[in-house]
Each structure stands twice: as C-alpha cells, then as structure tokens.
Amino acid sequence: MYQIYTADQYLWEGLNLDGKVVLEGGTSWGNTTGRIAEKVKANNWKTKLISVDIDDSHFDEIKERISDAFMKLDLRKGDLSRLDFVEDNSIDVIICNYTLSSVNQFPMRAVRALGEFYRILKSEGQLVIMEEIPIWAVEHRDYPYWSQRLRVIKSISVLKAMAHFNEIHPTDLEETLKMMNYRDVRYQEFKESIDSSLATRFLDKRKQTLLKGYNDIDNENLTKGFVEITEKLVKELEKAESFAAPAYIMKAVK
Numbered sequence: 001m002y003q004i005y006t007a008d009q010y011l012w013e014g015l016n017l018d019g020k021v022v023l024e025g026g027t028s029w030g031n032t033t034g035r036i037a038e039k040v041k042a043n044n045w046k047t048k049l050i051s052v053d054i055d056d057s058h059f060d061e062i063k064e065r066i067s068d069a070f071m072k073l074d075l076r077k078g079d080l081s082r083l084d085f086v087e088d089n090s091i092d093v094i095i096c097n098y099t100l101s102s103v104n105q106f107p108m109r110a111v112r113a114l115g116e117f118y119r120i121l122k123s124e125g126q127l128v129i130m131e132e133i134p135i136w137a138v139e140h141r142d143y144p145y146w147s148q149r150l151r152v153i154k155s156i157s158v159l160k161a162m163a164h165f166n167e168i169h170p171t172d173l174e175e176t177l178k179m180m181n182y183r184d185v186r187y188q189e190f191k192e193s194i195d196s197s198l199a200t201r202f203l204d205k206r207k208q209t210l211l212k213g214y215n216d217i218d219n220e221n222l223t224k225g226f227v228e229i230t231e232k233l234v235k236e237l238e239k240a241e242s243f244a245a246p247a248y249i250m251k252a253v254k
C-alpha cells in the first residue's frame with residue numbers, strides 16, 4: 001500500500017477500453033462518465049458504455065454532453081444490487097466511483113452489488129472502485145474540512161431519520177472481494193482534492209433537508225443550531241476553494 005497524491009495514473013494503469021463493454025456504477029452528475037468519455041476520445045477507443053444510477057435526473061444533460069465519445073452510450077435507471085437487465089459474463093470493465101458507500105446506505109447492499117458485478121463480468125474482466133476512506137476522528141489533522149463536513153451531513157441525516165452514506169474501509173473491501181473469489185485484489189490510498197463548490201452544494205442541500213421535508217425535528221433550537229453549523233462550514237469552505245479527502249482505488253479481476 002502506497003500513499004499517492006494523484007489518482008489518475010493509478011486509475012488508468014492497465015485499463016484499455018478499446019472494443020470493450022464498460023459498465024459504470026453511479027452516474028450521478030456524470031463526473032466520472034465525463035472522465036471516461038475524455039479518455040475514450042483522446043485514445044480513439046471504440047467503447048460501449050452502460051452507466052447505471054438509481055436516480056436518472058441528470059441523464060438528459062449527460063447524454064447531450066458526451067454521447068458522441070462512445071460507440072454506444074446506454075444510461076440506465078437501475079439498482080446496482082439488482083442488475084437483471086445485464087447478462088452474465090457480458091462486461092469487460094466495471095468502474096464504480098464514489099458510489100459503493102451510497103449503495104451501502106442500506107448495510108450489505110454493497111455486497112449484493114459486488115455479487116452482481118462478479119456475475120456480469122467476463123472471465124478476466126476488471127473491476128475498479130474508487131471510494132472515500134472512513135476516518136472516524138472529528139477535526140482530523142490532515143482532513144479538517146472533510147471530517148467536519150462528514151459529521152454535519154451524517155448528523156443531519158440521522159436527525160431527519162434518513163439513511164446516509166456508509167464508507168467502507170479498504171481492508172474490509174479487499175477481504176470481501178477475496179471472499180467473493182475476485183482475484184488480484186489490490187489498492188492504493190491517495191489524497192483527493194475536492195472542489196469546495198461541490199461540497200457547499202451538497203451541504204446546502206442538507207440544510208434544505210433540515211428546514212423542509214419529512215420527519216421534522218420538533219425542536220426549533222436543534223434545527224437552528226444545525227443550520228448555524230452548516231452555514232459556518234459553508235463559509236469556511238468557500239474561503240478554502242478546495243480541500244483534501246482521504247480516498248482509495250481498489251482493483252480486482254474476475
């Protein structure tokens with residue numbers, strides 16, 4: 001295990017998507033979808049991409065932005081733990097960035113997704129997972145903004161009786177993949193730099209969840225206190241522009 005500061009090199013090492021069918025787990029705003037499209041275009045690869053998310057709200061915009069990069073782009077609304085629409089042994093590469101912890105909002109669902117990934121991968125197919133590392137120290141010396149942000153987001157979710165992300169430690173994921181018969185399981189840790197505007201957008205969304213929506217907390221002081229904490233952190237993040245987050249890339253082969 002090495003500490004690296006740029007993930008891009010490790011992410012693409014040994015990945016050639018030419019003539020391949022690739023499945024992306026967790027389309028969301030299309031950050032990783034866009035990175036894959038750039039790489040495919042730059043290398044003139046002939047790649048088919050199926051990108052799956054349970055929430056299809058960004059599909060139209062993504063399709064317009066990047067579909068010309070691929071031989072075929074299929075944006076699919078679906079649950080990664082139930083990929084019934086994907087045949088056994090049909091996918092060459094799976095890339096799943098910052099999504100497994102979201103699937104794992106419901107404990108064990110990430111394991112079901114990993115089982116589905118194994119089923120749909122061809123023999124020798126490659127799995128690439130990028131995730132944040134859970135560090136349970138508030139105001140961690142190396143990651144002050146990241147740890148505060150995590151605490152605020154999760155606390156609001158708990159207050160509102162909502163499920164929240166459950167990050168998986170790389171050693172736990174490594175062992176789970178080995179138990180599931182994945183081969184050549186390996187990972188690297190790195191310091192990811194997160195754009196503050198992305199983080200403030202997410203924090204603001206959480207603040208709105210606190211003020212509106214279901215499961216109101218019947219305590220004005222508690223709500224006010226959390227709104228204050230969220231707004232203070234947003235101000236600090238705006239000044240910082242970007243901040244560091246602990247992350248890892250896990251690779252495995254079927």
Ligand SMILES: C[S@@+](CC[C@H](N)C(=O)[O-])C[C@H]1O[C@@H](n2cnc3c(N)ncnc32)[C@H](O)[C@@H]1O
Nearest residue numbers: 026028031032053054055079080097099102103
């Ligand atoms: C943090 S976002 C993904 C970020 C994106 N991959 C990137 O690199 O920027 C997590 C996504 O996982 C999706 N998600 C959560 N549970 C899911 C599930 N069971 N199946 C499919 N998508 C799921 C959410 O809707 C959300 O869009």
